[in-house]
Amino acid sequence: MTGMNGPLWTPDPTFAASTHMARFTRFANERCGAGADSPRALWRWSIREPEAFWNAVWDFCGVIGERGERAVVDFDRLPGARWYPDARLNYAENLLRRRDDTPALMFRAEDRVRRDLTWAQLYDTTSRLAQALGALGLAPGDRVAGYVPNMPESIVYMLASASLGATISTASPDFGVQGVFDRFGQVEPRVLLAADGYFWQGRWYSSLDRLPEIVRRLPSVERVIIIPHTDPEPDISAVPRAVLFNDFIGPWQPREIEFRRLPFDHPLYILFSSGTTGIPKCIVHTAGGVLLTHLKEHQLHADIRRGDRTFYFTTCGWMMWNWLASALASEATVVLFDGSPFHPRPEVLFDYADEVRMTQLGVSAKFIDAIGKEGLRPRETHDLSSVRTMVSTGSPLVPEGFDYVYRHVKSDVHLASISGGTDLCGGFVVGHPLLPVWRGEIQAPSLGMDVDVWDEEGRSMPTGKGELVCKSPFPSVPAGFWGDEDGNRFHEAYFDVYPGVWRHGDWMEWTEHGGVVIYGRSDATLNAGGVRIGTAEIYRLVDRLPEVLESIVIGQPWENDTRVILFVRLADGQRLDGELEGRIRMEIRENASPRHVPARIVEVSDIPRTKSAKISELAVRAVVMGEPVKNSDALANPEALEEYRDRPELRR
Incomplete structure (x- = not known):
């Protein structure tokens, strides 16, 4: 940790040279003539030459699929630009590129459940579930839903469904019947995955008491697949059309998965807005947009590498679950946790970090604030030598949160405060492994994101607080809102204030270091x-x-x-x-x-x-x-x- 007048962290030159970001900069300069001699110059090139930049991301990150000749059509339209119109790919194929006996998923549910899956086990289980779903006639564009804890079967279900071209939505099991119906009722899933229950603060909660009513209100659901989680032999007789997970995949043996390569803009996820101002918006995200965006954020900005162990504390009701799952595409182990991050003791996530040797530790800003209030000093009680990056999002991380991390968690960690949202299934402003960390600041705009601060008249503001906008298209602009046939609701959500420019709804300011400070939602x-x-x-x-x-x-x-x-x-x-x-x-x-x-x-x-x-x-x-x-x-x-x-x- 540096003094009060300097940065809190500066990348060590040896570390910096080894990062994906440094390698990508050399790649872009040599292959694309980017001429980037600094992180800021690379960002400017990425928004000035979007076709060259996104093609470079595709090639550098090794996307599996046919790219086609054209990167973007109608780039001057926002919304309306079409990315990789000739491409064919499958999201799940990109996440299942390994089949060895090292861990792909590591899972803990508080102190009650411990389970890991190797890459080979993940592939084989996904293969069996994909065959079972295929036998139901599941086809591209069909919707499937998960009412699930953050557990391995939830990832397997997503991968199996995506391999067939289905569109996936998830919600965490603490949602009540109405909350589930408000979401899944709009998208009409054919298949529903659910666990028998979940754990929270040492207690067991049943999902089976809610499922009969949920299924009754979702007549589109043809099959309910139940994962035994809190009970090895749950009684599912009251749930219509229900079958246990292992019985459902039982008839099928592992084989090569027949990944259906579909267009870049094929709908992969339907994510939901928080829904506190009305029925949740159903935000449709494309397979190619999510994949390319997450590969960029993971490998370049978060420096996730092959063999890393990547963790984010999230539920299946938050887009950070989708973000975390994509780390499989970078051949990193995805570390899952379900339950309270303070049970059985406040240090549980740091215990977990040491146990599995996490390399990326992701939490919310509120979690950092809470453990500071608890007086935790993980630097004194835990090793944490494996942790290179600590990621924070969910709300702005205040300057005192930065101080706490560097004083009491780890002095040489790359603390990456990031901000974006469900709307883009990614970040607008993010961490950067080649830049210093300044107290209270998000380090940089994400590559390829033409971010700016505008006043109420649509004028750029080099200084002062204003609206966070993105002035040019990016691959993870949603395909729209489900059920919004004329596109009016989608347009009103992001483009009604500044026509042709994405207004995100965050109140933001540039800093003298080229970073940003987020001051909260502009509507609040x-x-x-x-x-x-x-x-x-x-x-x-x-x-x-x-x-x-x-x-x-x-x-x-x-x-x-x-x-x-x-x-x-x-x-x-x-x-x-x-x-x-x-x-x-x-x-x-x-x-x-x-x-x-x-x-x-x-x-x-x-x-x-x-x-x-x-x-x-x-x-x-x-x-x-x-x-x-x-x-x-x-x-x-x-x-x-x-x-x-x-x-x-x-x-x-």
């Missing part, structure tokens, strides 16, 4: 006294107080203006008295501005969050304003909203 940005304030600016100050475990902030319309309302969840034994309120206000006033100081500070016992652990400012704002929360079932803890309703402090 506060507008107090005519000044736009990013909510992350307040969180970073409030949440570093030891008395505050976490907080959520909204803008409340008040007397022809907007006032800032701050809700805080306090540590055990703490109470919101005048002294603590005063310190919170002083912290914000002195380190942000008087405009940031909340008009009201309110103590709460819980913070509403989505299934992917993101705090839900919009749901809280709706409750405070007396408006309906359009889809509270999308929240992990919808009961928490009641505490925000009709607060007397907010009526004066």
Whole structure:
């Protein structure tokens, strides 16, 4: 860790020279004449010469398939550009390029289940399941769904389905019946995969009690495949059209998988928006777009190499599960964990990192904040020598989070804060193994992503805070929204503010180092006294107080203006008295501005969050304003909203 005025981490020259990014830069210069003498120059070339860049990614990463002559058609249209119109490929074929006896998947479900699959076992099990699904008549374009923990069979199911050209959607088993129906009911899957239950904080939860109603409400489902997970012999008799996983694949022996090579833009995944402002949007992602984007992010930006052990703490309801699964295409072992990251003790993920020798350790920014509040010092209690990269996303990682990682987790790790989303199944701004890490900053825009900051009039902003936009097409622009026949909803979601330019909905600023700071969602940005304030600016100050475990902030319309309302969840034994309120206000006033100081500070016992652990400012704002929360079932803890309703402090 470097001093306060310098970077927190700088790549060692020997390490830097060995990275995929360094090799790719040489490749692009020699093969494509990129003329890139710096990371910034390589990024400029990647957006100036998109055909040459994406062809270089295809070749460097060894995509399996026929590329065809044309890289992109109608590049001047966003949306509307078509990538690799002559290509044929299969996503699963690219992920199953190994068949040896080293681990492909490593799995732990808290302290209850431990299981690994070799590459050969992964291939063979996928082969058997693909044959069984094929015998049902599953064809390209058919939809399949998984209501599953983050476990090996979920990956196998995705690979088998993708090998046949089916389109896959997943949801985590903590979703209720309505949450599952809101998602899968729209896409009408033919096959549903589910586990008998899951573990959370040492307890067992059944899925079998919900499945009969879920299946009843999904008449398109012809077969339900049940994975024994919490019980080796679950009773599935109440679930219509159900069969146990091993019985379903039992008649089939492993053989060569007949991968169906399909067009680049063939639909691979239907991902879902969080759904807290209405029924979730069904975002259709293409096989080629996902594959090429993830290969670029994994190999170039995250430096994932053959034989690495890559982990991200995620559920199957978050796009980071799809992102993690793609690491198989880089011939890395994918490390899976399901359950609470704090059970049976807060250090469990660091125990796991040492046990399996993780090389990439991925967590949320909120997790880093939580273990800091717990006082964990993994640097003193764990080895972690295998960990080269620590990835953080889900919300902006505050400067104090950077400090904590380098002081108390690992001083020589590449900390890569990244930001993107389900909308593109990837990142706009990401880590970079050849650049230094500066406190509180995301290192760089992702290669091939024409990212900029714009003001409300559509003018580029070299300095100051504005909207994150992407000015040119990229391969993982979604094919559209499922069921949005005329494309209006898709257009309104990203292109209604700046025609022909993707507006992502994040509030962003360039830094003097060429990196970026994300200040939160622009639709949750506060507008107090005519000044736009990013909510992350307040969180970073409030949440570093030891008395505050976490907080959520909204803008409340008040007397022809907007006032800032701050809700805080306090540590055990703490109470919101005048002294603590005063310190919170002083912290914000002195380190942000008087405009940031909340008009009201309110103590709460819980913070509403989505299934992917993101705090839900919009749901809280709706409750405070007396408006309906359009889809509270999308929240992990919808009961928490009641505490925000009709607060007397907010009526004066």
